[in-house]
Amino acid sequence: MKERAEKDTLTNLLNRTEFEARVHKFFSHNKQPEGIFIILDIDHFKNINDSLGHISGDKILCFVAELLIEIFPETNIISRLGGDEFALFIPYKLEQFELEKKLLKICQTFSANESTKVSCSVGVCFSPIHGFSYKELYKNSDIALLNAKQLGKSQYVIFEHGLTLPSFSQLEQKATALLNDVSDAMFVCDATSNEIIYINNTACHFIDKNKYECIGAKCYQLFWDKCKNCDRCLSINQLNSYYEEDTVMKDGKTSVHIKAKLGKWDGKDVKIHYLQGISDINK
CATH class of the missing domain: 3.30.450.20 (PAS domain)
Structure with a gap:
């Protein structure tokens, strides 16, 4: 019963509430909280749903969930926040080249099935330099994600101080x-x-x-x-x-x-x- 309350029913990843709770727990138990907060969504997902239907859309959401588990075996703090938005938290630092290699795998266009190609846009930030709480990290990684989408999607942006929300209407x-x-x-x-x-x-x-x-x-x-x-x-x-x-x-x-x-x-x-x-x- 407890596991059911923690999980997203479609993808079996953590739901938003449990994901937030686990990130909060990480900060409350660590005096030097080094970690990586990643948020992503699927490019043109609405078009996929509209053209192929919601059943195909759900299969793609499950495919991306499985891909995240495969690419990031070092963490079980992986969530479908809602819709086509996913997030994950790695509770320690990775070498820069190793992290970027993983990010490129998420962003690149891949075949979800025989007829559908999918890519993702990704925003990344680090604790403690970009925040000491779930709220700060979510906000900053979301800013990075929106900038990745403004730059043309299918890519990642790592947050840095001074980066702002895109100002386009x-x-x-x-x-x-x-x-x-x-x-x-x-x-x-x-x-x-x-x-x-x-x-x-x-x-x-x-x-x-x-x-x-x-x-x-x-x-x-x-x-x-x-x-x-x-x-x-x-x-x-x-x-x-x-x-x-x-x-x-x-x-x-x-x-x-x-x-x-x-x-x-x-x-x-x-x-x-x-x-x-x-x-x-x-x-």
Whole structure:
């Protein structure tokens, strides 16, 4: 009876109440409470439920539960908090490379069955440096999780002091998720500093960079290998709206059609760039 009250009925992991109680117990019994708090959810889970039905969705939830038990044999403090949200607590430190290896396994796209591929987004924080209580650790790992989702999902973010909740509105967050998967390469840079504040997966693949390398970089350095504003940015400023041209990338062999315009992004003045018709000029 007691075990039934502690467990999530679908996955047989700890339920939220028992998970919280065990983390509280850890802190009350340890004077130097070193541990790792991890929270994750399944990317695009609503779409899976809507397209395949709740029975398939439940099977995927059980699959992820089993995966967490397999990847983290060092702890039995693993929970389905509710919906597609899971959490786990490791009551001691792991070597950084060992932890990151495990996190990559959770984030990577894997086959839940013959027809469904699934990935997860993950937020991580550590005690005691990020908190001495369940409440603090949950809050900080959730901030990290939301940042992982903003960066394009299927990845992990480790919390650090100064990291804040993403400031996009809910509508902008949904738009960002859609833009990540469109076929055209797209990036957005601050209109004044030219620092990239958003870049989709297609654009990252195009320049062979990950999002961490791109966010905050100057667009003219990253895409055009220049040390100052390129002519197209100057043209956008002069025309105060829109610009497009056919050009060749810095490798000298890739042609692309560029469209750029001034706009607003999360309340900021930005330049939005689309790279279309990418092809090899030698073919």
